[in-house]
Amino acid sequence: MTATRRLVSTGSPFEKQAGYSRAVVQEPWCFVSGTTGYNYQTMEMPGDVETQAANCLATIDAALAEAGFARSDIIRAHYVVTDPADAESVFPILGEYFAGIRPAATMIVASLVRPEMRIEIEVTALRR
Numbered sequence: 001m002t003a004t005r006r007l008v009s010t011g012s013p014f015e016k017q018a019g020y021s022r023a024v025v026q027e028p029w030c031f032v033s034g035t036t037g038y039n040y041q042t043m044e045m046p047g048d049v050e051t052q053a054a055n056c057l058a059t060i061d062a063a064l065a066e067a068g069f070a071r072s073d074i075i076r077a078h079y080v081v082t083d084p085a086d087a088e089s090v091f092p093i094l095g096e097y098f099a100g101i102r103p104a105a106t107m108i109v110a111s112l113v114r115p116e117m118r119i120e121i122e123v124t125a126l127r128r
Contacts, residue, residue, distance in 0.1 A: 008067045010059055023063040028127040030069045034080070034120045035059045036112065040088040049118040053093045064125060070101050072101055073125035079107040080120040089116050090119060092115040 006041070008023035009015050015022060023032045037052025038045050040059065046052055061071060081087055087107060098105075103123070112120055 001024040004018045007065050007066070010037070010063055010066070013043070020048050021085045022059070025065050025067045029074070030061050030067045030125040030127070032063050032123045032125070034078070034119075034122040035052060035063075036117045036120050041053045045114075045116045047116075049081070049089050050093060052117075052119050052123070056119060059092070060121060060123055064123075067125075069127060071097075072116055074101055074103045074123045076100070076124040077103045077105040079105065080110050080112060081107065082091065082110070082112055082118050084109050088120055092128075 003026055006025040007021040008025065010022040012022065014020075020033055022035070023030055025031075035056045036053040037046075039051075039055055046055065051085075065069060072082070077094075079090070079094070081090065087109075112118075
């Protein structure tokens with residue numbers, strides 16, 4: 001028996017343009033794509049990394065909910081920040097979001113596709 005693959009979109013114009021899904025569900029897994037800090041309702045990118053991080057996490061929450069997963073199902077997180085100094089700024093936000101979950105995580109400092117992007121977050125969830 002083959003597991004059903006389901007694609008989840010959050011309406012970002014980038015999904016169609018770049019040919020990806022916000023999340024892919026392959027039970028019992030959910031893979032959420034790297035998510036940047038856009039507010040997808042207004043298509044605005046805030047200037048500060050803290051608000052960008054909060055927007056990333058809100059988009060991830062929406063994708064997980066659409067996929068039928070909970071935040072507590074997250075087992076792996078990858079973070080990319082463009083400036084090492086931004087790590088200290090987002091640690092409290094990540095710590096609050098992942099309180100009690102504490103997934104395996106990696107943070108990388110690297111450039112992102114657009115200069116206004118300061119953080120990108122990707123997660124993997126496993127339904128328990």
